[in-house]
Amino acid sequence: MFEKILIANRGEIACRVIKTARRMGIRTVAVYSEADASARHVRMADEAVLIGPASVKESYLVIERIIAAAKQTGAQAIHPGYGFLSENEAFCHACDEAGIVFIGPPVSAIHAMGSKSEAKKIMGAAGVPLTPGYHGDDQDPAYLHQQADGIGYPVLIKAAAGGGGKGMRLVEKSADFIEMLASCKREAISSFGDDHVLIEKYITRPRHIEIQVFGDTQGNCVYLFERDCSVQRRHQKVLEEAPAPGMTLERRAAMGKAAVDAAKAVGYVGAGTVEFIANQDGSFYFMEMNTRLQVEHPVTEMITGLDLVEWQLRVAAGEPLPLAQEQLQIRGHALEARIYAEDPDKGFLPSIGKLVHLSPPGEGLHVRVDTGVEEGDEISPHYDPMIAKLIVWDQNRDRALARMLQALAEYRVVGVSNNIEFLSRLTACPAFATADLDTGLIEREKAYLFPEGKEAPAEVWLIAALAELLRETNRAEDKAARGRDPKSPWHARDGWRVNATAHRGLIFRLGEVQKTVNVAYRADGYTLTVDGRSVEARGELNPRGLMRVELDGTRMDATVIAAAEKRHVFAQGRAWQLANVDPLYHAGEGGGAEGGLLAPMPGKVIALIAAEGATVEKGAPLLILEAMKMEHTITAPGPGTVKAFRFAVGDQVGDGAELVDFEVAK
Structure with a gap:
């Protein structure tokens, strides 16, 4: 077993890996950017190495600096966490070249699954069910438009190198395709450095069910059952659970076999996740394979009683899988809620600021909190705004739901907007409570989840x-x-x-x-x-x-x-x-230019949509701001004229900066 590992990540996953490594007697090395100098994962690790400025492109994504940090500290292996370089074949190859063990699959598996289009070809050859779509190399917009028309709307445009809900656009009709394609490609370039896309038929009322797989260097491969991740917003998961409600033994076995076949087709080693789109009738199609540990892995740990990070470390050290398929069992039901610094009432707009007060529910047999922050820490604009993952377990789904509602009621966050109340409504929502699940649940239950008026008793x-x-x-x-x-x-x-x-x-x-x-x-x-x-x-x-x-x-x-x-x-x-x-305080008259449109948070201007001097209608897109890894379209507040843009494409803007000089029609 390794004596020392480096964790090439930050936040809650870095803290999560450190906990298991410490339990196993393995020393840990953290890497950090200038913005993370006092971060929790840095405080927890045995050693820490500064690798660059706040920007991920100058720190957490710089392969050479991470390899150098591992060599400098004598780390024998690198755990990539999830996100950042976790599915980067160049990083895996660099580890091999440096004689450092990459705690994950071999380069060949990452390469095979790194492109969604190539992955689907391999899966098709292995007999894994595929969603109808276009996965080819011809990226001419007109040709892609023609393919989408042939598949039939609605279709989903997906970045071939994507993940985490980034680089995805749902297109309802042909007239919207070119605009959505351009937006998808912009986000794909920004997030993954690759604008190659594929097109798939959008399944109506789909469920998102994924299978946890694990392989070792001896050729053994098992599946650790399934997770239902259907509840999403902007194609990003919000609530996850295991096992999937309504899953029959026959369907579980079929999906598990398909997932193991997918893993074996690429010689997979380590923890991986095979994601499927499932119809309400029980049929399912391969969507993608994530060659890493998933954010939602704790629900699998809770129902199996296993530590998947420990399995990763043991497999990476050359040991065989600790258990065979027939030894794996499901016990009870688990739910995970992602606690984010965001405002659900404002389109889930991320929030930044200091965690003035942070009091999570108490942990124990039934409640677990995985977090990368503590009271007094900052939620910065540079990284994902996750505060924590709240995981609960109980003997059955109904009791687990009650546990989640209680734990959410006990969670206290002050200093940033957060989604805790929204998660409480979502957990209590009749559709979710009765397991009437699909990826459009949040949208179709809008009236329940976003009630008008919040009059306090x-x-x-x-x-x-x-x-x-x-x-x-x-x-x-x-x-x-x-x-x-x-x-x-x-x-x-x-x-x-x-x-x-x-x-x-x-x-x-x-x-x-x-x-x-x-x-x-x-x-x-x-x-x-x-x-x-x-x-x-x-x-x-x-x-x-x-x-x-x-x-x-x-x-x-x-x-x-x-x-x-x-x-x-x-x-x-x-x-x-x-x-x-304070009755003795009287605020002055409000300032700000009439019709001025302000930046909702710090970010970068990536596109000017309207022309200066143009007359536009209410809701017309004016510019696109990229902030917190997402695109935010600034629209006209009413009919009027775009007098001038205050910033150019590529400019960084501060929170509250006036973006557009807009004259509202009288």
Whole structure:
């Protein structure tokens, strides 16, 4: 077994690999960019080597620097994680040339599966079912358009070198094909350096089911059952589970055999995933093979009781697979939710900023949290905005769903927008709860998942007010304890008055709604009044914002985190972001040029769609901004004229930068 390995990745997967290596007595080396100098994976590793600036193209994707770091530290093997160089045959070849073990498949397997079109040819020859489509080398746009017309719409354009939902466009009709092709090729070049695409028939209401395979250098190959990854947004997975609901023993065996046949066809070694598109009738087609560990591998670990990273290390060291196919068993049901810094209500727009407060649910037999960040860390614009993976397990799917809802209700994130409430609605959604699954679930359940209006119940306003009062009392007590006269009545915050009861009002705002909570001080607490409802309130608040609340004798737990003027209230399984309004502060008149369109986050301008001086309709695309690995189209807010662009193609822009001088038609 190896004595020291280098991990050519960052974030939660680097931390995940370090945990297993440490358990096995293997020393670890982290690599990091300048932006990741204080990252969690750097803090966890035994050694760490700086490999370049924040840009992945100047750090995590520079093969020579990673190989040099491995040689410098004496690492015997490199674990590539997922993403970055994990499926890069040049990197695998460079490891071989340097005499360093690549913890993954051989170069030949990566090469064979690296191109989706070539992979489909190999799979077809091996007898693996294929989706109807065009996988050829002729990339002339007119010819591709002709092929798509022949296949019949809807079709899916896919980057041949793609992965992770990047470089994919759904085309509903012929008239949209050329525009979608251009967009797909732009993203493919940006993400993979290769704009070769293939075209496939888009299966209506498809399920995305993948099989975990594992091979060793002795020629053994097994499948570790399946995962259902149908719940997606922008072709990226959101909720994954294992085993797949409704999977029969016969279908599992057929898909498992097809996956093993696919792996054997390329002489596969190590962990891999064979992905299938499955029809509702049970038929299935090969989609692609990912020659690496998957983000969602923990659900497989939870139902098998195995550590797949340990298997990777043992196989890479030349050992045979620890178990044969007949020794593998499924136990219970597992779900994984990806906790992202993003705003689901704004098209899942990524969010950046400091994690002011981060409190995940407690881990144990039923709950696992894989993360690459801790409280105080930054979610930067340079990398994927994942905060963590929340994994739960129980004896069956219904109990696992209940575990997930409870764990999500306990998750506390302050400082960035996040998708935790959305994930709670998604888990509780009747379609998901009853396993009525397909890749369009989020879109078809939009009304349930994106409810209009989020009016907070009275308890939220009351809890916010009580937290404010308790925080004032705690601060006063701390100040008194540090003062010369701790018993001085001037430290008291009990509202004492001569022959009178003290009253005051606390003002909070949620969106456009502003309310005043009236406070009357009592000897053992407060009388709080909002919307004409009065309650007797008391409670306790600790420095982490955890509260024990009592309203009219009813007790509950809550959390209230203060960040600047914002008050993040977590109660009854929901989260609310209120603002504490200071009545003595009056904001000035809003600035900003009329009709100015602002960058939603830091990024790079990659295309100017409209022409300066052009008159456009509402919703017309004006420019495309690339940020957080995605394209964001800036559109006209109404009919009007494009007066000027503030930036040129290739320019980097900051968050809130004015992009377009736009004159709205009067």
